[in-house]
Amino acid sequence: MTDIPYKIYLEESEMPSSWYNLRADMKNKPAPLLNPGTGKPMTAEELGGVFCDELVAQELDDTTPYIEIPEEIRSFYKMYRPSPLVRAYCLEEKLQTPAKIYYKFEGNNTSGSHKLNSAIAQAYYAKKQGLKGVTTETGAGQWGTALSMACAYLGLDCRVYMVKISYEQKPFRREVMRTYGASVTPSPSMNTEVGRKILAEHPGTTGSLGCAISEAVEDAVTHEGYRYVLGSVLNQVLLHQSVIGLETKAAMDKYGIKPDIIIGCAGGGSNLGGLISPFMGEKLRGEADYRFIAVEPASCPSFTRGTFAYDFCDTGMICPLAKMYTIGSSYIPAPNHAGGLRFHGMSPVLSQLYHDGFMEAVAVKQTDVFEAAEYFARCEGILPAPESSHAILAAINEAKKCKETGEEKTILFGLTGTGYFDMVAYEKFHDGGMTNYIPTDEEIAAAVAKLPKVAE
């Protein structure tokens, strides 16, 4: 037995008091959002119609390295943070690997994931601006739940558009959001123009994150006193999620641990971007070196098979354009139970870093992911979310390589959440009914061919 405890908890006094803005240390900044009408960078004024003011400032700020976390948000964080950094002793023993495995576990809150870190920040700034409420989309339901919790706490109205397939597969998610006073609508819906249009074109669609985003944005801009909030992709979200990485680094520093490999699942990039941020900052400043691995589903492989180009963040093509790795906003991914990873694009920050060679990416198959999830659950006790299990699988694969080579590498991964609301997917896995749909080259090429034309 070593001196490293099973779980490292920081003291409240050791919790970060500022978020870290990774963009400040990037030489090649992420490309600005463009106005889809003019092709010009979105101004603060234009963004202010969609997002609340303070968040617009955070979205555009790529020079300030540290941004103070308001006292009210820090108080809220203390209700469920610091989250534990766990040493996976049991997993290591079961794998018989010389690798040392750690995971930052963000699932110990009712939203079931890291999403609450940004939800409370976005709700706080909306409240501060005197708004009535916010609208958003949710895939797996974790973001919607997180936002409902934050809004209930602050007394804000909350309208959630939930990807239809998740709405159907996760009936209880809706009830949790309702417990927190939110309204939940399956998307595409008849509530919005964009929803009606998508339903007319694809009557049987199971929805997608991109489509739900379009509806939520339209709802916000057409109602006085409402703004749209988003749980991933945006710079501001990665900023808020840096609390994950900052806590992780502080906990590791406290025990003199240095990770060799840092792994996270990647849908829009919020968890991965948050987890890696302080470590990536060190790498960018030449102070340390780490291997970073983004893990995405083979059914929606933005990094590994996408193109680095400007694209819409939403299917409805009403949002600003972002430069990112994308398989095309017109591509509707196959139903994949990791609903949180069914997004056609990837955070511009992470896309730029990947493009510049600072990180790697792998795509993994759903059935392999669930096999890893069950393996992990049985030895580490935690029932992981399908999204998080992508990172588990990659971590196990790296630990197995260490077993072959005898290397005692230190592997860190993000365990973003729990799978309590994913039992339909687990059931399908147990019953052998789970499939792996992998898009063909032709499908991706067709969607990429429809990318908006932008003169850069």
Next chain:
Amino acid sequence: MTDIPYKIYLEESEMPSSWYNLRADMKNKPAPLLNPGTGKPMTAEELGGVFCDELVAQELDDTTPYIEIPEEIRSFYKMYRPSPLVRAYCLEEKLQTPAKIYYKFEGNNTSGSHKLNSAIAQAYYAKKQGLKGVTTETGAGQWGTALSMACAYLGLDCRVYMVKISYEQKPFRREVMRTYGASVTPSPSMNTEVGRKILAEHPGTTGSLGCAISEAVEDAVTHEGYRYVLGSVLNQVLLHQSVIGLETKAAMDKYGIKPDIIIGCAGGGSNLGGLISPFMGEKLRGEADYRFIAVEPASCPSFTRGTFAYDFCDTGMICPLAKMYTIGSSYIPAPNHAGGLRFHGMSPVLSQLYHDGFMEAVAVKQTDVFEAAEYFARCEGILPAPESSHAILAAINEAKKCKETGEEKTILFGLTGTGYFDMVAYEKFHDGGMTNYIPTDEEIAAAVAKLPKVAE
């Protein structure tokens, strides 16, 4: 802002190394279990047919105050313990009460409750004895999940009889247990003689804990290499659950906090007995005084409307007789969503303490409980289990009294678990379809009249 953090976590080195056996400090010991055939106290040999040997020893030991926790169990505890002692700052503020409210939160593990504390202990001793597997019953599903997790970890077979109404209301619970490799059967079932008999007499029954216990015991005693394990009621379970109270007391002592009132929900008594044990020990030894309040559902009011007498622990009348507060083992409680509290009796240890005037009890209505649950969720963030919400309601009521009187009492309650698998009940509450069935005096009298005759 005070110096007390939102969450107090002990260091691993501060975690208890022994369980505390409250019976050692009781002047009036809980009455022994009786053999229903002979009316004589059950011997170790007789109990050994049902329980594994080390657990029989713990069941019968009412003199040893501290029993060491084996190293293997302490390692397992470190995967999800210490659990946080939370200062409910937000709840206090919302209530505008001068009371200081603390709760010990046992829900941050995949079983979703404190049940894991005893599950791993019971599975460990079964494994140590070289058994093949264990059988058990589960009401809300938390105990079954906990046992599945413990068995998966140790490589034991696990057979769970799940109260039919819970099985139907919580389809995903079954899938969680399956993820951990357990087999789950709705009870009453055709697997056992007692199940077939109950089904013949009450064809439409929704089942009960007492009935599921009968089936699990029969399954164990009729299969070589199997023993029965129970998640509540028994002395051994309260012993294992003392880890809750020991951690709580250590955390409070660390910050110089002394509770005035200690509150817990009471079904079979495992959580309440565990939480109060070290505090009650001080009270019994005359070292300190505390008010203890057991909170039970008005639909199944063992303490407040039951009789202190010998009764069967199970509906099938095959288990030993225990002297306890009971509304009669033949009474089948109305469907109440707090499945974990639908037990006709109460732990003999707690029953004796209640009988001797060391604790109080209140019965509360289900709709009030859910109102308290939602109120709590919206300010403290945690979505509580219906069982736990009984304690929340009582704590809120005490805090409101403090507001009236201006007293700055310190209130401690046990938040035993999360409600992620109780969304059908929450949905019913939201839709206004929840009812409060309270047994009539005649119903209870009829069941009590059927109590077994025992010459004491």
